[in-house]
Amino acid sequence: MDNQIMEVDIACVGFGPAMGGFLTTLSRAVADEFGETLLPSAVMPGMPMQIVCYERADDIGFGVSGVVTQARAIRESFPDLKPEEIPLAAPVRQEKVYYLLDPIGASRRSSGLKIADRLLKLGKRLLPVRDDAYELPYIPPFLHKKDGMIMSVGQFAQWVGGQLMGTGLVQIWPGTPVAEPLFEGDRVIGVKLADQGVEKDGTPGPNFLPGMHIHAALTVVGDGPVGAVGQFLDRRFGFPEGNQQREWAVGMKAVVELPESCTLPTGSVLHTIGYPEPEIFGFFYVLPNRMASLGIFVPSWFDSPCRTSYRYLQHWMMHPAIWQHIEGGRLVSWGAKTLQESGKRGEPFLVGDGYARIGEGSGCTNVLTGSGVDEAWLSGVQLAEGVIELAKAGQPFNRANLERVYVQRRRESWLEKEARIAKKARDGFQRGFIPGVIGMGLTGFSRGHLHIPAQIRRPREQIRSLEAFCANRVSPEELVTLREEARAKGVPVFDAVMDRLGWPKIPCDGKLLVSHQDVLLMGGKVQAAAGFADHVAFLDPTLCRDCYPQLCAEICSGQAITPGEGGGPPQFDRDKCVHCGACLWNCTRGRLDDPERGNIDFRAGSGGLHSAEN
Amino acid sequence: MSTGFHIVVCGSLVPDPLQTLAPVQGPAGPALKNELMLPAVLDPFAAHSLYEAANLAKKAPGSKIWLVSLGNKAKLQQLMMTVAQKVPFELVPLDGPASGFTDSFEVAAALAGAIDKIPNLDRSRLLLFGGCASASRDAGVTMQMVGERLGILDQFLAVDELKVEENGSLRFLERIEGGRYQVSVCSGPPAMVAWATGNLPEPPNNPQIGMQNMRAIMPALQKAQPAPVATSGITFASVTLPAQQRQTRIVKDASVEEIAKEIVAWIKE
Numbered sequence: 093m094d095n096q097i098m099e100v101d102i103a104c105v106g107f108g109p110a111m112g113g114f115l116t117t118l119s120r121a122v123a124d125e126f127g128e129t130l131l132p133s134a135v136m137p138g139m140p141m142q143i144v145c146y147e148r149a150d151d152i153g154f155g156v157s158g159v160v161t162q163a164r165a166i167r168e169s170f171p172d173l174k175p176e177e178i179p180l181a182a183p184v185r186q187e188k189v190y191y192l193l194d195p196i197g198a199s200r201r202s203s204g205l206k207i208a209d210r211l212l213k214l215g216k217r218l219l220p221v222r223d224d225a226y227e228l229p230y231i232p233p234f235l236h237k238k239d240g241m242i243m244s245v246g247q248f249a250q251w252v253g254g255q256l257m258g259t260g261l262v263q264i265w266p267g268t269p270v271a272e273p274l275f276e277g278d279r280v281i282g283v284k285l286a287d288q289g290v291e292k293d294g295t296p297g298p299n300f301l302p303g304m305h306i307h308a309a310l311t312v313v314g315d316g317p318v319g320a321v322g323q324f325l326d327r328r329f330g331f332p333e334g335n336q337q338r339e340w341a342v343g344m345k346a347v348v349e350l351p352e353s354c355t356l357p358t359g360s361v362l363h364t365i366g367y368p369e370p371e372i373f374g375f376f377y378v379l380p381n382r383m384a385s386l387g388i389f390v391p392s393w394f395d396s397p398c399r400t401s402y403r404y405l406q407h408w409m410m411h412p413a414i415w416q417h418i419e420g421g422r423l424v425s426w427g428a429k430t431l432q433e434s435g436k437r438g439e440p441f442l443v444g445d446g447y448a449r450i451g452e453g454s455g456c457t458n459v460l461t462g463s464g465v466d467e468a469w470l471s472g473v474q475l476a477e478g479v480i481e482l483a484k485a486g487q488p489f490n491r492a493n494l495e496r497v498y499v500q501r502r503r504e505s506w507l508e509k510e511a512r513i514a515k516k517a518r519d520g521f522q523r524g525f526i527p528g529v530i531g532m533g534l535t536g537f538s539r540g541h542l543h544i545p546a547q548i549r550r551p552r553e554q555i556r557s558l559e560a561f562c563a564n565r566v567s568p569e570e571l572v573t574l575r576e577e578a579r580a581k582g583v584p585v586f587d588a589v590m591d592r593l594g595w596p597k598i599p600c601d602g603k604l605l606v607s608h609q610d611v612l613l614m615g616g617k618v619q620a621a622a623g624f625a626d627h628v629a630f631l632d633p634t635l636c637r638d639c640y641p642q643l644c645a646e647i648c649s650g651q652a653i654t655p656g657e658g659g660g661p662p663q664f665d666r667d668k669c670v671h672c673g674a675c676l677w678n679c680t681r682g683r684l685d686d687p688e689r690g691n692i693d694f695r696a697g698s699g700g701l702h703s704a705e706n
Numbered sequence: 707m708s709t710g711f712h713i714v715v716c717g718s719l720v721p722d723p724l725q726t727l728a729p730v731q732g733p734a735g736p737a738l739k740n741e742l743m744l745p746a747v748l749d750p751f752a753a754h755s756l757y758e759a760a761n762l763a764k765k766a767p768g769s770k771i772w773l774v775s776l777g778n779k780a781k782l783q784q785l786m787m788t789v790a791q792k793v794p795f796e797l798v799p800l801d802g803p804a805s806g807f808t809d810s811f812e813v814a815a816a817l818a819g820a821i822d823k824i825p826n827l828d829r830s831r832l833l834l835f836g837g838c839a840s841a842s843r844d845a846g847v848t849m850q851m852v853g854e855r856l857g858i859l860d861q862f863l864a865v866d867e868l869k870v871e872e873n874g875s876l877r878f879l880e881r882i883e884g885g886r887y888q889v890s891v892c893s894g895p896p897a898m899v900a901w902a903t904g905n906l907p908e909p910p911n912n913p914q915i916g917m918q919n920m921r922a923i924m925p926a927l928q929k930a931q932p933a934p935v936a937t938s939g940i941t942f943a944s945v946t947l948p949a950q951q952r953q954t955r956i957v958k959d960a961s962v963e964e965i966a967k968e969i970v971a972w973i974k975e
Contacts, residue, residue, distance in 0.1 A: 096914055144917070151722075151745045151784070179743045254780050257787065260924040267788055267911050288910040379739075426728060608869050616726040616745070623910055624821060702724045704745050 103668030106315030110451025112471030158385025185359030320672030345387030351420035367427030425615025520544030620699025627697025710768030750839020806842030814851035843849020853898030
């Protein structure tokens with residue numbers, strides 16, 4: 093069966109903040125206020141430019157996150173923007189940063205941190221230490237989100253998407269994964285949608301519908317840090333010299349309905365460091381209507397093989413400094429996502445013949461200020477301005493033209509200038525938590541002139557073996573026993589190791605603290621549409637067979653990956669996958685033909701989270 | 707002489723049933739917390755009837771499908787981006803509440819009024835489709851009332867199958883008590899068919915169908931007529947969600963018999 097072909101003018105992949113900025117700006121130039129066409133279609137004469145955006149998730153705004161942002165670029169697009177117009181958005185009212193002490197004694201802390209912890213506990217009468225948390229008396233200006241806003245990116249995406257579709261000039265198709273770009277030589281001529289009616293391994297079934305070929309003069313790629321099209325381009329074209337994507341994090345968050353006893357005002361922004369492990373950062377944003385978006389980031393430079401984000405999230409929630417605000421509340425929604433933390437260093441080739449890249453996958457996240465949504469939005473706006481310029485002049489979307497109208501614009505903007513300052517801000521974390529924090533401070537205060545140098549290693553080169561990690565705490569013999577017991581149960585060993593290391597069991601109450609399996613049912617059950625192939629594939633089973641421990645199963649946010657039975661490759665259940673993509677960069681087996689890649693392919697797939705409240 | 711059916715499907719949006727739903731008392735009566743923020747899907751019963759309509763239209767050349775939808779315009783627009791990829795239809799949107807906390811009589815009047823105004827609708831070929839019930843908390847009587855207002859006397863409820871016989875008559879399988887079917891036959895359209903779940907799977911997303919549909923859907927949405935549905939005649943004594951109990955365990959390689967036994971024991975508790 094042949095692939096159907098459809099012609100459009102601009103094909104867009106992924107609908108997030110970057111694509112929101114792109115489509116908002118472009119749609120305003122396609123027709124005037126009376127509906128008269130300003131930018132005509134080349135493929136449908138007489139019609140306005142045909143702009144179609146394909147989104148993998150079952151609806152726009154599913155499975156993203158709560159953010160705090162200065163919203164500089166967003167406000168430029170919407171000069172009269174009032175946060176209250178967007179559901180679950182509020183202006184930033186107060187910002188606090190806490191260093192969390194370890195109230196249970198299970199956290200793995202360096203000698204330096206142990207000394208600091210003791211000093212803080214001793215001086216708690218003199219210092220602002222309460223509820224096992226030290227409130228930093230000063231927040232550096234580069235971390236401030238002054239005059240900014242907190243919001244649910246899910247609701248923001250819906251708000252933007254609704255306005256876009258209301259114009260009738262843009263089509264955004266959810267539930268439509270894009271498999272790969274289409275090439276003619278090195279020119280991108282469009283995209284291929286994922287095949288439907290196939291078995292899990294991609295074999296055509298009785299209802300086989302080959303993925304449609306969408307031909308377009310310009311393909312805009314904004315499919316995020318682990319998007320299939322972006323990865324495909326990276327593999328084909330590589331990265332500019334000196335650039336690489338080796339730093340990642342998985343962000344796991346929850347939306348909680350706060351108890352009436354919570355006194356934090358709407359607009360409160362709390363950030364934490366230090367607990368449950370020093371490398372794990374926490375955030376707590378108080379949204380309108382007694383809702384809060386809260387969670388943690390587990391970064392790739394966290395060297396522990398115990399990487400169960402969900403369990404760490406629950407331990408963090410139960411820290412006295414957090415628990416006092418949420419006890420008695422209700423978990424409304426939950427989710428996870430990979431963050432591309434290489435920032436400017438992870439920037440791929442931004443343009444080529446027939447394509448341009450925007451958003452997080454284009455390396456626009458600022459790793460010093462911890463800001464990405466506004467930068468992503470701006471990258472989309474800048475591309476749209478360039479596209480409008482070319483379309484009006486009747487010039488083609490080739491590499492040279494896109495370099496001139498988009499890349500040049502980006503280079504001259506605050507996005508690039510601030511990204512250059514931030515480029516090496518987090519290098520110190522390669523050496524440990526304390527050097528990392530000092531390095532960020534150095535970079536921030538020197539405006540990028542100073543940093544703590546370090547070699548940026550691949551994630552798998554940083555993660556220690558379980559035996560090394562447990563040395564002097566759990567005997568090798570006991571580890572063997574724990575491993576055998578876990579293998580018999582078909583679960584990762586790390587939960588048992590964390591128990592053994594002193595982490596208490598989570599007292600699940602079914603309301604705020606729920607089991608990992610049950611959380612997949614909260615706020616929109618995780619599911620996958622039938623008829624698509626599995627999007628997580630283990631490329632070389634022999635590599636997986638020899639892999640111990642299988643960290644992909646450990647990091648898996650939805651318990652969709654479980655250890656292989658009988659020592660075989662891990663098993664994948666896509667009905668539980670939240671598409672966070674953490675398995676991709678937590679694979680401990682490098683490929684012989686490409687050491688930057690692991691043995692896991694993360695492809696275009698359907699399903700995932702089903703909540704827009706995140 | 708023209709052939710095929712003119713199939714009008716009534717169906718609107720409901721909050722995605724996968725969401726956590728919490729009833730609240732709003733100023734205008736009962737509502738769901740954050741309902742407008744929750745993603746929506748086409749009412750599952752109506753969705754089945756739409757898929758059945760598409761299947762029937764494919765077999766009867768010359769047929770045409772309209773989807774008459776009463777709901778919040780902005781949410782309808784978003785919903786159509788998914789639904790319009792599945793089957794070809796023309797949208798007749800009505801901008802009004804779809805909360806389900808409305809009077810079925812009023813909803814039926816709005817729907818029938820909109821159907822009455824569809825240009826070139828051939829009543830002699832009309833099949834009125836919809837769900838036999840709704841996931842939006844209605845009383846399961848709306849479709850009958852729409853049919854009555856349109857003067858359709860042949861009405862079939864909880865239908866799982868419709869077969870067009872060689873002589874043009876329509877043969878239905880209607881669900882009745884005891885897990886059995888009642889076989890009913892009528893000579894042909896017009897007829898009202900309130901579908902149960904039917905037998906068809908959800909069609910895959912087809913972008914080409916989506917593009918074709920949206921060229922007409924977007925202008926139709928922009929011209930959607932307001933359809934205020936009065937609720938003044940109803941008083942809700944109380945509103946509750948079905949109680950849920952959830953216990954999760956991971957057990958591998960359990961036999962079907964073991965699972966069945968455990969479920970029975972759990973129900974008996």
